[in-house]
Amino acid sequence: MDSQRCVRTGLHYASEERIQVTWSPDGRIDSLLPGEGEETIWIAPGLIDLQINGGYGYDLNSLPLTTDTVIQVTRRLWEKGVTLYYPTVITNGDDEIEQILRVIDAACLEDERVGSTIGGVHVEGPFISSEEGPRGAHDSRFIKAPDWGLFTRWQAASGNRIRILTLSPEWPNAADFIRKCVSSGIVVSIGHTAATPAQIREAVAAGATMSTHLGNGAHLTLPRHPNYIWEQLAQDQLWAGMIADGYHLPDSVIKVILRAKLTKTLLVSDAVYLSGMPPGEYETHIGGDVILTPEGRLHLARKPELLAGSAMMLLEAVQRLAESGLCSFPEAWDMASMLPAQAMGLTDYDGLKRGARADFVLLEKREGSLRVLETVKDGHSVYRAEG
Ligand SMILES: [Zn+2]
CATH class of the missing domain: 3.20.20.140 (Metal-dependent hydrolases)
Structure with missing residues (x-):
């Protein structure tokens, strides 16, 4: 994962397809493209x-x-x-x-x-x-x-x-x-x-x-x-x-x-x-x-x-x-x-979509339980798991 650039890859939480999410500094999702890589990290809306x-x-x-x-x-x-x-x-x-x-x-x-x-x-x-x-x-x-x-x-x-x-x-x-x-x-x-x-x-x-x-x-x-x-x-x-x-x-x-x-x-x-x-x-x-x-x-x-x-x-x-x-x-x-x-009528919190707010979570399913690896809020990484 690249912590500096506004891009993350992982599996879409619903479609299970590998995706690449990019977002702009104003905190909006720019694109959702097919992703590459072998990691089993999931991406889901916050x-x-x-x-x-x-x-x-x-x-x-x-x-x-x-x-x-x-x-x-x-x-x-x-x-x-x-x-x-x-x-x-x-x-x-x-x-x-x-x-x-x-x-x-x-x-x-x-x-x-x-x-x-x-x-x-x-x-x-x-x-x-x-x-x-x-x-x-x-x-x-x-x-x-x-x-x-x-x-x-x-x-x-x-x-x-x-x-x-x-x-x-x-x-x-x-x-x-x-x-x-x-x-x-x-x-x-x-x-x-x-x-x-x-x-x-x-x-x-x-x-x-x-x-x-x-x-x-x-x-x-x-x-x-x-x-x-x-x-x-x-x-x-x-x-x-x-x-x-x-x-x-x-x-x-x-x-x-x-x-x-x-x-x-x-x-x-x-x-x-x-x-x-x-x-x-x-x-x-x-x-x-x-x-x-x-x-x-x-x-x-x-x-x-x-x-x-x-x-x-x-x-x-x-x-x-x-x-x-x-x-x-x-x-x-x-x-x-x-x-x-x-x-709540929040139309810009529209999940993983172009134009939606860049509020999302990177997750790992380990031993049957969900673990948050990173949380992105308004396009800013606000939490990263250690190790
Ligand atoms: Zn109550």
Whole structure:
């Protein structure tokens, strides 16, 4: 590989043909030509994570948050092939959310490459359901009805970076609020909800286009039908976010979501700061202590049946989904790269194509697991594996 010139060769992740990718200094792919050589390195579009709370001990939801934490998270994500992500700020006090948003904005301004890797902020809560089950591990003290004045304050604090809002349409003013969000360019995602099917339909009519980790953040027991899961499955306008770590959803549910949503399925990590950490009991601000098992399952200490986010990064989730046999490797990869870009309306993140953004990953499949060898962001090599 030539690290100086803007050219890399490898196998196309989907067609498996040997290709040569060249790009221009402005960070766009110039050409995709037949390549030469014998190496078995794969080239794939960069991963896009629409929902992530941290990882490797770095928590994006704990105060005091520093710009360095945001920068470190971003660097670790490059190591895992992520070239665009949406740091996810969960339910918290009004001022705490504002402070976290300010720090994320400051980090984007401090480091240009970090700024372009953060596609926007995902605010998950506090306008969600307060019911036990749907609210998951979100702190009930801070859950409230949608408040446009408050949201506007947060959007200003973020430097206008909030791009995704997860809410529950069960609040009486939800449809109005959704319309305001959508008209200001925010993707509204339905999640942590106890909404009726009629309220789900009203939210979709108002412009909601996504479901947040569909099938999780739900009651342990539901009426067989109708219910908010069937309704979201049936609404074709809704993209479905899925946590495919093997713990959040049984394979049968993933299969049904894939069949119902076809190409409107997204993989998210929903990774918490304990991702990549040793197993054990940890204290977190989201509802007390959590336990990370040696198998990588993360649950509330006091209620082991309730998961507290995922401890798996997107790269491993893609691999697990492909290994499950529910879809092919390229399909799983697209659910974590091309499709999230489409769901966010990012037309220039168009995969490995001429004119698309030069955001891609060089991969090696070693002993059955994927290893990132190099990550290229905006045409710049931001990570290279050693050895
Ligand atoms: Zn959640």
